[in-house]
Amino acid sequence: MSAPEREAASAGVWLADCRTDIVELAAFSLAAADAQRRVAGVELPPFGHAGFTGGHLALSVRPARWLLLSAPAEVGSAAGRWAKAAQGQGAAVDLTSGLAAFVLAGASARELLARGCRLDLDPAASPTGYAGATYMAQVSVILAVLPQCLLLLTPASTSRHLREWLVHSAAPFGLMRAASVSLSDIFGESST
Numbered sequence: 388m389s390a391p392e393r394e395a396a397s398a399g400v401w402l403a404d405c406r407t408d409i410v411e412l413a414a415f416s417l418a419a420a421d422a423q424r425r426v427a428g429v430e431l432p433p434f435g436h437a438g439f440t441g442g443h444l445a446l447s448v449r450p451a452r453w454l455l456l457s458a459p460a461e462v463g464s465a466a467g468r469w470a471k472a473a474q475g476q477g478a479a480v481d482l483t484s485g486l487a488a489f490v491l492a493g494a495s496a497r498e499l500l501a502r503g504c505r506l507d508l509d510p511a512a513s514p515t516g517y518a519g520a521t522y523m524a525q526v527s528v529i530l531a532v533l534p535q536c537l538l539l540l541t542p543a544s545t546s547r548h549l550r551e552w553l554v555h556s557a558a559p560f561g562l563m564r565a566a567s568v569s570l571s572d573i574f575g576e577s578s579t
Contacts (some may be wrong), residue, residue, distance in 0.1 A: 398563030400495050402553055405538065407444075407456045408465040408570040413501045414451040414477040429455065437518040437538075439532040439574050444538070446531045454529065454540070456488070459551035463487060486529075487546030490568055491553065492536035495560040500537065502556050506530060524552035536573060 412431075431453050432438040432462035439444035441573060444456040457465055458463070466481035473479055497508040500554055503524045507515060515518065517532040526576045531538040 389526045390466070396443075399497055399563065400491065400493040400538075400557040401565065402550075402557065402561045403565035404412070405490045405573070406458050406567050406569045409482045409486050409488070410455045410457075410466045410469045411480045411482050412453045412455055412469055412473055412477050413480070432518070434466075435518060436483075436516050437533065438516060439533070439570075442570070444531070444533075444570055444574075446529070448518050448529055449522040454482070456570060470472050471567050479550070485543055486540045487543050488544075489539040489541075489553065490536045490548065490573060491539060493563075494555075496537055496567075499557050499560055500530075503552065504528075524549055524556075533573060536557070538573075 394434065397446075427443050429443050431445055432447050434447045434450050435445065439445075442457060445453050446456075447453045455465075455469060459460055463481055465483070466479050467481035497510070500523065501508050505523075506519050506521045507569060513530075513532050515532050515534050516528065520527070520529050521537075523530075523541075526541055526549055528549065529540040531540075539549070554564070
């Protein structure tokens with residue numbers, strides 16, 4: 388997110404699609420998940436948390452499972468890298484085509500989501516680094532609270548509905564839309 392976009396977002400709500408590869412990593416056993424919380428140089432966060440390290444965003448909203456987001460690459464290459472790194476400990480599944488990612492930022496972003504989200508979005512209950520799964524606007528959503536924004540993941544089949552709900556619901560707050568951002572835009576560093 389550029390400086391002008393951050394300034395505009397602070398006045399209301401800023402919405403963009405997020406370009407990313409998404410891989411789900413599942414441990415073969417809970418014992419393996421507890422014993423091995425680092426895969427391919429990436430620290431895997433505990434259940435209910437998200438973290439950015441090594442150019443990857445990792446989040447866990449299910450026990451012994453992580454969603455790993457990285458810069459877009461050749462189709463299937465991210466899943467192949469994670470499968471190789473987790474060999475014997477877990478399985479990797481490419482969800483890039485199955486999930487859509489949105490970035491929501493601004494002073495009113497949490498208030499906007501509270502209109503249709505079942506999670507407690509008060510900063511005390513969902514601080515930076517929090518990750519949770521919920522329903523929002525009647526569709527499944529994974530929410531990650533990042534330092535500068537909120538990341539929303541939803542099934543690709545419901546992404547249009549969620550985007551339209553966000554746009555409509557954000558109107559009273561002042562909505563600024565951007566075409567798309569990448570993880571490096573969000574975190575201000577290279578995500579490759």
